[in-house]
Amino acid sequence: MILPPKVLLPRLxxxxxxxxxxxxxxxxxxxxxxxxxxxxxxxxAILFWVMLAGAVAIWIFVIVLCRSVVVRVPGxxxxxxxxxxxxxxxxxxxxxxxxxxxxxxxxxxxxxxxPADGPxxxxxxxxFWWRIAYDxxxxxxxxxxxxxxxxxxxxxxxxxxxxxxxxxxxxxxxxHSFWIPAIAGKMDAIPGRVTRLVVEPTRTGVFAGACAEYCxxxxxxxxxxAVVVPEEEYAAHVAAQAEPAAVTEGKGxxxxxxxxxxxxxxVRGTPADGRVGPxxxxxxxxxxxxxxxxxxxxxxxxxFIRSPAHLKPGVEMxxxxxxxxxxxxxxxxxxxxxx
Amino acid sequence: MHFFGRTPDTIWTLIAAPAIWAGHFxxxxxxxxxxxxxxxxxxxGIGGVRVFxxxxxxxxxxxxxxxxxxxxxxxRRRTTGGDRGTRxxxxxxxxxxxxxxxxxxxxxxxxDATPALLIADCR
Numbered sequence: 305m306i307l308p309p310k311v312l313l314p315r316l317x318x319x320x321x322x323x324x325x326x327x328x329x330x331x332x333x334x335x336x337x338x339x340x341x342x343x344x345x346x347x348x349a350i351l352f353w354v355m356l357a358g359a360v361a362i363w364i365f366v367i368v369l370c371r372s373v374v375v376r377v378p379g380x381x382x383x384x385x386x387x388x389x390x391x392x393x394x395x396x397x398x399x400x401x402x403x404x405x406x407x408x409x410x411x412x413x414x415x416x417x418x419p420a421d422g423p424x425x426x427x428x429x430x431x432f433w434w435r436i437a438y439d440x441x442x443x444x445x446x447x448x449x450x451x452x453x454x455x456x457x458x459x460x461x462x463x464x465x466x467x468x469x470x471x472x473x474x475x476x477x478x479x480h481s482f483w484i485p486a487i488a489g490k491m492d493a494i495p496g497r498v499t500r501l502v503v504e505p506t507r508t509g510v511f512a513g514a515c516a517e518y519c520x521x522x523x524x525x526x527x528x529x530a531v532v533v534p535e536e537e538y539a540a541h542v543a544a545q546a547e548p549a550a551v552t553e554g555k556g557x558x559x560x561x562x563x564x565x566x567x568x569x570x571v572r573g574t575p576a577d578g579r580v581g582p583x584x585x586x587x588x589x590x591x592x593x594x595x596x597x598x599x600x601x602x603x604x605x606x607x608f609i610r611s612p613a614h615l616k617p618g619v620e621m622x623x624x625x626x627x628x629x630x631x632x633x634x635x636x637x638x639x640x641x642x643x
Numbered sequence: 644m645h646f647f648g649r650t651p652d653t654i655w656t657l658i659a660a661p662a663i664w665a666g667h668f669x670x671x672x673x674x675x676x677x678x679x680x681x682x683x684x685x686x687x688g689i690g691g692v693r694v695f696x697x698x699x700x701x702x703x704x705x706x707x708x709x710x711x712x713x714x715x716x717x718x719r720r721r722t723t724g725g726d727r728g729t730r731x732x733x734x735x736x737x738x739x740x741x742x743x744x745x746x747x748x749x750x751x752x753x754x755d756a757t758p759a760l761l762i763a764d765c766r
Binding site (some may be wrong): 395403410411413419446598 | 681682685686694743753754757763766
């Protein structure tokens with residue numbers, strides 16, 4: 305059905321307005337690389353806008369040219385003019401544009417790769433969450449495994465603003481990719497190899513990150529939070545993370561241990577010292593649960609204990625829905641109190 | 644093997660310029676990779692490699708320019724852009740294609756050399 309222009313045009317206008325507003329909305333937000341909060345993302349955004357402007361200019365030029373070719377009556381020197389156009393428009397112009405872009409892009413690289421002057425953080429991409437260890441000692445050159453030790457945490461990475469933090473990446477299972485669009489990345493986390501990414505956040509705030517390399521069932525839910533804070537606050541946070549759990553006695557830890565949770569999870573200060581799943585020593589202090597897909601609360605903790613695969617298909621943790629409901633609640637409440 | 648009083652063009656003169664470009668790319672890449680291996684000290688300067696790439700770039704550009712000039716000299720004297728399949732037409736086609744490939748290779752060599760100009764160490 306072809307609509308008459310009177311009906312069609314207003315409708316097209318509405319569609320265009322919706323499209324433009326949708327695109328404008330994509331320019332900000334916690335996942336946006338066009339709303340930069342880090343040096344690298346900032347440079348990427350500049351490159352993007354420069355290239356977009358150039359592409360639009362070239363597009364307009366080509367459209368105008370197409371129109372003039374259709375409309376125009378060929379004159380005497382048409383063939384010569386056409387050749388000249390091909391030489392200048394088809395060879396010289398793209399050559400100059402490519403050269404400028406290469407010089408512009410390569411020229412950015414030395415500054416982006418300046419050495420780190422902040423902490424070193426080890427991040428291990430694991431199906432489907434991020435193991436984090438603050439303040440590790442990284443060695444130079446080609447390294448196969450992440451350094452041991454450090455202050456362990458998961459799924460929420462704190463970064464000092466204005467410092468160049470070196471992030472060492474690896475994985476025990478498949479290739480993942482570490483990406484915080486507003487700050488920096490992507491950088492692959494590869495099994496048997498340590499890759500490095502130096503990030504330099506330029507403003508404080510909470511930013512979202514995600515795994516950017518397909519890694520299995522719940523790849524899309526393998527997210528993380530980056531919390532950028534002033535340097536003193538970062539140091540205080542890492543010091544607090546290094547402490548043992550806030551509550552290590554009582555019904556909660558007792559049930560946690562009796563149900564076997566400690567085989568996979570560590571809660572420092574209790575006998576639970578499993579290394580399979582995320583460190584839960586300060587789980588209640590994180591703002592999200594299950595690799596940043598759920599808000600942190602006693603309810604979501606209980607839901608996750610009952611049926612992790614329901615919230616996160618492919619997760620290695622078995623369901624504990626067979627536990628009595630009150631026990632699940634006690635465990636969830638205890639975990640929620642571990643700030 | 645001169646005919647029509649001009650230098651003959653063959654498939655070899657046609658691919659000479661891109662081959663120089665390929666050689667320049669390979670030499671630059673291998674030299675930088677070799678000097679920086681095993682990448683234990685990423686902030687070590689690579690001054691020697693940069694000088695080497697600079698020299699290779701100048702030599703490559705001069706050679707490519709020579710191939711361009713050689714093809715252009717004959718091509719500009721042609722009066723017809725014939726496509727009747729004669730030996731002369733084939734010659735003209737080879738000359739023109741050589742000029743285009745030499746221009747592209749010239750730019751390619753310049754772009755290969757850009758990182759050596761802008762990046763001073765193993766990063």
